[in-house]
Amino acid sequence: MFRNPRLSLESAREHLKALDEAQRERLTQLFVREEVLYRQAIALGLDENNYNARKRLIAQLEYINQGFIYDSLELSEAELIDHYEKNRDRYYVPPQVTFTHVYFSLDRRGDEAGGHAGDELLHLNKVSLPFHLAASRGDHFLYHRNYVNKNEEEVASHFGESFAAGVFAVDQAKEDWIGPFRSEYGFHLLLLTTVKAGYFPPLDEVRSRVVDDVTQKRVREELDRIYRDTRGTYEVQIVAPKS
Template sequence: MNINERLKPLLREPLVHFLLAGLAVFLFSAWRGEEVDPASRTITIDEEQVSRLVASWQQTWQRPPTQAEIDGLIRDYIKGEIYYREAKRLGLDEDDTVIRRRLRAKMEYIAAAQVENATPDDTTLQKWLDRNPARYTANAAYSFDQIYLGQGDGAASRIKAALADGGDWTKLGETISLPRSLENAPQADIGRDFGEGFAAALASSPTGKWTGPLQSGFGLHLVRIRAVKTPEKPKLAEVRQAVENDWRATTTREREAAAYQALLDGYTIKIAKP
């Protein structure tokens, strides 16, 4: 697959459109000369800038500023602008780790805000619900296996490695009075025996592979769900907000990663290792 084919689906992402639009605005502003020239000795404060200063003050203090306070805001703005231009003129912004981190944080904030504002349609949410019906019903029944780890999670990585090597799961972990396997156990019964948090975590766990650690009232467990039965599939209208919340939390990470990958694909990266 060439780079054009890889970019086509990413360029349909709203977040990518947002970032590209932001870049276009930045370039347009620079072309118009709105980017501050550190060599310039002229500072122009128009009515729009004063209005922004006043609006910011009013939002903070919940009242309009007096004329003396407006004059003070303008003086402070001028002082900040002078220091900014002098710092740029001296090149103090170049190779500055703190500034780089702040700019990165701003870009990540813009990306996250755009994803947060995205609104999924009913088709998207219905697909999500169809993939995770047990998460949105209180009547699900689970067949699962569990390995008890005790109170600390230090054993989790070691036991996962043993499982990956084909180890007998029934001989791993610590002893506990709880059964290692349950068949068609109602979620309410699981909550009573293991704790409500454990039962809720099962609803978000994948089927067919070991996952965890999951916290119960006794400690930590690795869990493998073998089957899930939902007596009645929930309707989207009944659980729409919960489905949208889960969709948003998951796709935020995925879409940020996709948007970053689209930007990364536009760069040539050269790494010289010692």
């Protein structure tokens, strides 16, 4: 999210007012120490030909410029709509699933893991084991037991791409336990309670993201304009290195 640099100054002022006398004294002494050491470093010429100091000064200047830009920035509804329409793919909500699983570890059970999972599937459906009791069965899994409203990429990050592809190939929620599904770690039985299709949300649903994106875009454009204007005040000579 884009943040107005001026807000940091306002917050600092409020924080300073809230300090008691002892806290303010400590803060004052820290500032004095910093200032003394800074001036001594300048006196010793440590700022000369210092690339890190150069980068910090550039960053500070851009930070200040951002504050002025943000203060004068106004976004119209037409601008937000135009950005959203041109970048709809950015705001696409991918398909999501909600499931719990019972896990059978290859490390713990070896070649029998798949057979154990198959036997357990019959038992789970026979007793209609509910979602919240899944943790009472199977082995401990490295990550989570329940996955709520997760997309394929998120599921793949915990179970592997092949597992995720298999789960998202199921086109609707199931009342019964299904599987086994093979992951990088073993076999899993799933109670898949929700399957949501992907969709393009309306602007109002993602308005805050669109505002942030347009704001950052406008700020970058304005920083580039300031740079071009500033560069125009200098005569730039580029000397080729001697061969």
